Amino acid sequence: MIRPSPIPLTDNKLIVCHECDLICRGAVLAAGESANCPRCHASLYRNSRATLDQALAVALTSAILLLILNSFPLLALKVQQVTRDTTLFHAALSMWDDGMHIISLLVVLTTMLAPALQIAVALYVLCTLKFGDAGRAVGVPMRFLQKIRPWSMVEVFMLGLLVSLVKLQNLADIVIGPALWSCAAMICVSAALASILTPRNVWVWAHQQGLGRAAYMGETHAGT
Ligand SMILES: [Zn+2]
Incomplete structure (x- = not known):
């Protein structure tokens, strides 16, 4: 209601x-x-003009884009009629095999785990507000969301990948894969989600859904 x-x-x-x-x-x-x-x-x-339904749509879009990012090839290199493509996970695995363990773990953490966790928590908060019961608090997940946001660095990964592509273009033909386009789209959608899913908006939506203060008790301050 x-x-x-x-x-x-x-x-x-x-x-x-x-x-x-x-x-x-x-x-x-x-x-x-x-x-x-x-x-x-x-x-x-x-x-904000954003509604709960819009936020839910943006969060679902982020989830789909993240799924594409992790399931399809990022790019393919074509050298002398031999084409080889790689996914994000296989790229991290290759780095691990080459002895770059810390970088490999950082890639997995910042481009796979942190974004997945962030989107999952966002969906939990939004679904709780949309469909949940009044007694379920979303203050704790919102605070957790604020803490894990800095660990999601898809845009840094994208920037590094673009630099690599510029350097590789003289060595091989490069075919951009669906995951790279998804990565670019995800940067925009994630920025939109971060601007919509603020503590203030969550507070507003909680009131609109009739959950009241009991559903959103936390130390989140209005205006942050
Ligand atoms: Zn001031």
């Missing part, structure tokens, strides 16, 4: 600017508006 009532998150509440520590009084914003610090002009919070 959706209650499109104003969300009492910032009305007359005091908010500390995360940049300059100025204490500001919150204001109720229209959809799409944002509040900035009057001293340093840092963005304090934003009243």
Whole structure:
């Protein structure tokens, strides 16, 4: 049941600017508006237009893209009529076999495990809000999500891969695989998910779904 009532998150509440520590009084914003610090002009919070359904759609898209990224070849090298392709996992496995154990583990952690965990937690939070019972808290998973976000480095991997492609193009014909396109799309979709799935939006959706404070008790602060 959706209650499109104003969300009492910032009305007359005091908010500390995360940049300059100025204490500001919150204001109720229209959809799409944002509040900035009057001293340093840092963005304090934003009243997003994003809905719970949109967030769920973006999270599901991320999951599909991650599945493609890990299932299909990243690229294929063609040298003298011999073509050899590789997936992300096989690339990490090759590095392990070549003795680059730490790099191999970092690739697996930052491009496979962390993004998968991040998307799984995001889906758990969103599905709990959408379909869950009122007694199930999402505060703990939201805090966990904030902690694992820095470990997801698909964009760093993509940048390194692009540099490698530039260097390899003189040595062999390169065929871009579906996983590389998926990786590029996933960077955009992950950025969209991170901007939508904020503690403030989760708080708003919890109120709209009628879960109330009991469903989202945690130490997450409005405006962070
Ligand atoms: Zn400030």
